[in-house]
Amino acid sequence: MIAETVCSAVSAAGLGIAAVTAYRRRFLAAVRIAAYALVPVALVMTGVVQWLADTAFSPTAWAGFGLLGVSWLLFLTTRAVERRRGGTRKERRAARAEARRETRAGSDAAQPALDPAARPASAPRRKDDFSDIEAILKKHGI
Secondary structure, eight states, X not given: OHHHHHHHHHHHHHHHHHHHHHHTTOHHHHHHHHHXXXXXXXXXXXXXXXXXXXXXXXXXXXXXXXXXXXXXHHHHHHHHHHHHHTSOHHXXXXXXXXXXXXXXXXXXXXXXXXXXXXXXXXXXXXXXXXXXXXXXXXXXXX
């Protein structure tokens, strides 16, 4: 009962402000204020205010919100642990199988190749990593 009265008073005050704003020939702002002023009465008429009041003062509703919070925390905890371990059980099994295949392939590659042409050529080495930095410093006279 109090919530409905408060909402009606807020709406009446808002409509009064809208009327004063319209009197000052700011019609667009007055219509916008009137639109905002009608929202509390609309919420009362649709029953949203009553539902919120019933929910806010209900121990059962608060227990439900508490359980939602606990389930949310459990979900976040399991996601964090899953990320730390590297995914789901299926993903871990697939990663282990891939590691085994790489180990087998690595042992075959560990045997020396007889043909020197089969060996990959080593990358050419850079003789000076700081040559570009030296060029910039010389350009600026340092």
